[in-house]
Amino acid sequence: MKNNDLSYTKEKEAISTLLGNFAQVLNNRETAAIADFFDQDAVFIPDGMKKIITGNQLGKTSNGYLKRADFKIGYTIKDITIENQFAFVEAAAATTENRISDLKPVPKKSIDFFVLKKNDENWKIYRYIFNNVRELELI
Numbered sequence: 001m002k003n004n005d006l007s008y009t010k011e012k013e014a015i016s017t018l019l020g021n022f023a024q025v026l027n028n029r030e031t032a033a034i035a036d037f038f039d040q041d042a043v044f045i046p047d048g049m050k051k052i053i054t055g056n057q058l059g060k061t062s063n064g065y066l067k068r069a070d071f072k073i074g075y076t077i078k079d080i081t082i083e084n085q086f087a088f089v090e091a092a093a094a095t096t097e098n099r100i101s102d103l104k105p106v107p108k109k110s111i112d113f114f115v116l117k118k119n120d121e122n123w124k125i126y127r128y129i130f131n132n133v134r135e136l137e138l139i
Helices: 006-027 031-037 054-060 064-068
Strands: 038-045 072-083 086-098 105-119 122-135
Touching (some): 006 031, 006 072
16 A cells, blocks of 8 residues: 555544544443454554453443543654554544542643554454653643
8 A cells, every 4th residue: 555545545534433442432432332442353452451351351441530530631743654464553642631639620632653454354453552741730
């Protein structure tokens, strides 16, 4: 697939939509729907935590954390490269979550990297890694 190909542009739009919908599911605390965004062999590697094999574990996540922290996320896609049935996505994420100690919202930024896999004409998250989570100074 070539960068100037119309289908390449269509695939990039589909990937952007997928990640936007994924963020919306997280923001709405729809934990039962989270696993639907991941390939059956997916791996999620959050900063500073053990890797999670998503197919079995994320679908069992309670919405307690998302609700308690009032977690919100948005992605800004920096680059998408598509090679055969895989897509590589570099994104910046902006999140807010309530600090446990005083329940004040804390904005953070991270660098997120996705490897997506296309199965049956649908893109799914195959690998999701994020790091460099920084708390932002509030002015």
